[in-house]
Amino acid sequence: MAMALRTEIDLPTLRVTLDPATAEAVLATVRGRGRPKEVVRCTLRELGLPTSVFARVTEARLTVPSALLAELTPAVADLGASPVRPHNALWLEIPSPRGLLPVVPWERLLAPLGRPLYRLPFHPVRPQRPEGRLTVGLLVADDADAAGTAVALADQYAANVPGLTLHVFTGARSWSETAARLGDAGHVLVHRPPAADAPPTDHATELVPHPWLRWVLDTVDGARLDVVHVVAPGLLADGRGALALPDPVHRRRGEPPVVESVELVEVLTQVGAVALTLAPPPSSHDASGLRELADDVARLRPGLTAVHDLADDPAATQLGAALRTVLAPRDEAVVLPAVSAWLNPLFLDTVTDADVEVDGTAWTSDMQLLDDGGSALLPHATRAAARDLPDAWVASAARSIEQLQMAWLPAAADRAADPAAVSALDKVARLLDRYVPDDPAPRHRPDPGGTP
Structure with missing residues (x-):
């Protein structure tokens, strides 16, 4: 429940709800235990959303009216600073009823407010933030420039994560080029895809049926991955998001098999991951399905979940800034229009008695x-x-x-x-x-x- 974090930490929060009677999105500001103050409302059509969760969502149509921004700007300023770092953060709460509101790229559309926007998770449980060594599993599905994408992401991880070990998994078509460009020494390991005639593995269970995810589990062989980062197209059907992750050796023709939240959560649990990042390839301009999928994962497990829109950030510089914000929190953070992140505020900082006054202890x-x-x-x-x-x-x-x-x-x-x-x-x-x-x-x- 996002409200628990908002009230206990006294967070400056933008609350977005759906009024089913009028098919309007209601935007309200609230701080801590205060009463939400409605600022503005608009129809779903004004946001570019269909009125039914079963209808198609077109990313390019998602927008916010200029009048909405004009109303929100002074209201958000009145909320004041966050008691936890980064102090310029604004926290987004999307309680039920929700409809398709989680698929909206609020971080990009509300960037003119000038405050980094983070989505509150669904429970205050916070896994311990990785410190020192960090092991990352990077999965990049084949596309026109999968090797270039892998290199850009690897460069950002290497530049911003001390003590990094990076496991890179690409499809058979791009593996050779990726391995040649990244090398295979030091902190980076580029793993060769399994042979097309390889037998089923020990991880071929009902909970992890996808061959790419089984390959990852077999390769790490019981070792920990702190972060799992997947670059693949997303799908949104009947209000549910999924990954369109192909077979790594392209043994199947037709549409790629999909990965839904339950399978992702099982893999994350098996490797002990604290964080998941999903990204559509740069050639895709639709991250709505991945935002819905990330929202569902965040509802099922604690930890950090993010969607990184590579079409808006092909060099992944905003990913690098996000890594710095999490791993080395500072008083202020930059606005990240291409990153949607569901995270516990205490990933970024801790609450002290001087920060916020509440009745009783912070947690019962x-x-x-x-x-x-x-x-x-x-x-x-x-x-x-x-x-x-x-x-x-x-x-x-x-x-x-x-x-x-x-x-x-x-x-x-x-x-x-x-x-x-x-x-x-x-x-x-x-x-x-x-x-x-x-x-x-x-x-x-x-x-x-x-x-x-």
Whole structure:
């Protein structure tokens, strides 16, 4: 529940809701525990949206009326600064009823407000932010310049992430060029796609049926990925988003198989990932399906979820700025029109008593959260191992406990928890802690599988 974060941290927030009676989007400003103040409303058609979630969405038609911006500008200024860094941030809350409002590129359309815009997640559980080493899995589907896209993204990760290990997965058509341009040494490993006649793998389960995702799981072989970054077209049908991710060796003809949120969440959990980034290739000018898919993933698991529009940021400089904002928070951040990010504000900063005055503690025991938003169910040793152990099993188990905490425990301080749920999660967390190693040993690097 986004409202819990907004109220407990006293966030300056833009609240966008759907009035089903009039088919209007209602934009209101609110800070912390205050009452939302309606600023302006407009019809869905004025935003370029259809009135039915089953209708087609055309990205190029999505817009906001100039009068809406004129009304919002002074109202947003009156909200004041954020108590957590970056202090110029504006937080976006899209509660139910929602319709297709999450697919709107609010970050780009409201960029004239002059404040970086971040989307509030659906639960205050916050996985620990990676520090020091960061391992990234970059998946780039074949298109006209997949190798160029992979190089641009790899350059931004290398420039902004200290202690980076980057695993690159491209389709068979672009693998050779990608490997030649990126090399295969140091912090970058460009993995060779499996052979067309390769037998099914151990990960060929109902939960992970897609061959590309099974390839990733087989390749990392139990090692942790902190970030999974996928570049592939998105789809939006009947109000649901999906990835149109082709088979990496193009064994199938026709439309590529799709990846929906449940399969993505399973992969993210298995590798212990804290963050997911989705991006349409630069040749695509439609990220609406990916924004809907990212919104669904954010509803299912804690962590950072983002959509990066490469058509508006082909050199990925805004991605680099986003990485700096998360990994090295500063008092101010730049506006990122090409990036939609669902994240807990405490990823970027922590709340101190001097920052905000609230009645009582920031988080109640029923929510089982620490003051920094981390799960109180996970002992310190488990949290440290989930962050530092190269193997994925502790991070994967921690992500599973956090997801169950989202589903079973209250997302607001004024709701009571089910004691049985708390007891069950506590027992699982304690069992996990018994097997956490005191001194994590380094793993071997996965074999990239050949040279160009």
